[in-house]
Amino acid sequence: MFQNLYMTKKLGRNELCWCGSGIKYKRCHIDREHQPLVNPYEIEKEQKKFFTKKYCIFPDKSKCDGQIVRAHTIQRNGSLDKIAYDGHVYQLKPSLTDLFKTNGEAAPKSVGIRNATTFTGFCNFHDSEIFKPLERVSFLGNDEQCFLLAFRAVARELYTKRAAIQSIPLWRESDRGKDILSQQIIQEICSAYKKGTERGLATLESHFNEYVEKFIAKDFREIRFLIILLKNVPEIMFSGGFYPEFNFKAELLQDLSDLTKKSDLLTHSSFASDEGGAIVYSWLSSSDNTCRNFVESLLELNANDLPNAVVRLSFEQSENVAISPLWWDSMESAKQEAIINRFTYAGHPLVGRSPECLASDGLNYVNWNIQDIKVKMI
Numbered sequence: 001m002f003q004n005l006y007m008t009k010k011l012g013r014n015e016l017c018w019c020g021s022g023i024k025y026k027r028c029h030i031d032r033e034h035q036p037l038v039n040p041y042e043i044e045k046e047q048k049k050f051f052t053k054k055y056c057i058f059p060d061k062s063k064c065d066g067q068i069v070r071a072h073t074i075q076r077n078g079s080l081d082k083i084a085y086d087g088h089v090y091q092l093k094p095s096l097t098d099l100f101k102t103n104g105e106a107a108p109k110s111v112g113i114r115n116a117t118t119f120t121g122f123c124n125f126h127d128s129e130i131f132k133p134l135e136r137v138s139f140l141g142n143d144e145q146c147f148l149l150a151f152r153a154v155a156r157e158l159y160t161k162r163a164a165i166q167s168i169p170l171w172r173e174s175d176r177g178k179d180i181l182s183q184q185i186i187q188e189i190c191s192a193y194k195k196g197t198e199r200g201l202a203t204l205e206s207h208f209n210e211y212v213e214k215f216i217a218k219d220f221r222e223i224r225f226l227i228i229l230l231k232n233v234p235e236i237m238f239s240g241g242f243y244p245e246f247n248f249k250a251e252l253l254q255d256l257s258d259l260t261k262k263s264d265l266l267t268h269s270s271f272a273s274d275e276g277g278a279i280v281y282s283w284l285s286s287s288d289n290t291c292r293n294f295v296e297s298l299l300e301l302n303a304n305d306l307p308n309a310v311v312r313l314s315f316e317q318s319e320n321v322a323i324s325p326l327w328w329d330s331m332e333s334a335k336q337e338a339i340i341n342r343f344t345y346a347g348h349p350l351v352g353r354s355p356e357c358l359a360s361d362g363l364n365y366v367n368w369n370i371q372d373i374k375v376k377m378i
């Protein structure tokens with residue numbers, strides 16, 4: 001892996017640097033070990049700028065009104081109010097600073113509902129116009145609403161992934177003042193991360209474009225969904241998109257390492273409705289192969305495990321989860337730990353996902369009262 005080790009010693013000043021930056025050695029890694037160490041908190045502060053960048057993600061900018069808003073990813077602004085305590089929810093979204101305090105494990109953090117689960121990726125016009133049928137009308141679970149839930153989840157994933165790619169060069173700078181082997185390890189990790197993220201980004205851009213095309217054509221027929229309607233408000237609310245790898249029966253659905261294939265994308269959303277709450281899984285027919293099987297395996301679970309499976313999946317696959325502080329604080333510590341472990345190590349780049357990642361862990365996290373289940377798979 002570190003075959004460059006020898007090279008660094010005899011690289012000419014004007015040769016391209018071993019790290020792959022495309023810059024001459026004399027302007028890149030030469031004498032880097034003698035430079036002052038970089039403060040990781042500084043990097044984190046810089047990195048945050050990419051994740052709070054203000055721009056409208058909608059490709060056709062002709063109608064953008066220029067003002068970028070904090071776009072909510074959880075349906076209807078009132079949703080988070082219902083699980084907030086003193087205007088705050090918990091999120092397992094650790095910053096580097098937090099991770100140092102907790103030895104690398106994620107810990108719930110109190111976040112004001114204005115800042116929780118929002119992103120600055122839509123202008124005022126597009127945010128309000130596109131999502132009107134979600135925000136201004138009760139949730140009926142029609143094609144358009146399920147489409148828009150998916151569209152918003154994919155838009156946010158894309159926004160986040162773009163920011164992740166843009167912040168890699170920052171991490172490449174974090175090897176200043178370190179010995180040459182450490183420099184090489186850091187650069188190798190950054191390269192591997194970049195390769196994986198770039199591939200993920202290309203796939204996501206292509207999914208997003210598909211949603212945009214269908215949105216512009218107002219063609220919502222290709223949307224597929226599973227809606228779980230609850231009589232109660234769900235204690236966790238989330239919005240996200242992911243590539244299902246294993247189903248609830250631990251069967252492999254798609255090989256995410258196959259670079260020649262565009263992975264199938266599933267989205268999931270949870271929010272409060274007029275009657276209680278709803279969990280929605282939605283996807284486009286082009287992702288049928290994987291998503292149908294995945295959702296069917298969820299439906300095959302017994303009624304007692306179904307709500308817990310939803311909880312397991314949400315922490316396994318999304319970092320955009322708002323948690324009711326009252327629910328979390330009253331939960332037994334074994335359950336809290338199970339969730340934190342799941343969140344911290346899910347799909348870890350060095351470990352990967354276990355086929356059994358969604359199988360029952362025997363823990364009862366929630367007592368939801370399911371009112372109805374609606375499915376549209378063709």
Ligand SMILES: [Zn+2]
Pocket residue numbers: 017018019020021028029
């Ligand atoms: Zn270099």
Ligand SMILES: [Zn+2]
Pocket residue numbers: 056057058061063064065122123124125126
């Ligand atoms: Zn716009």
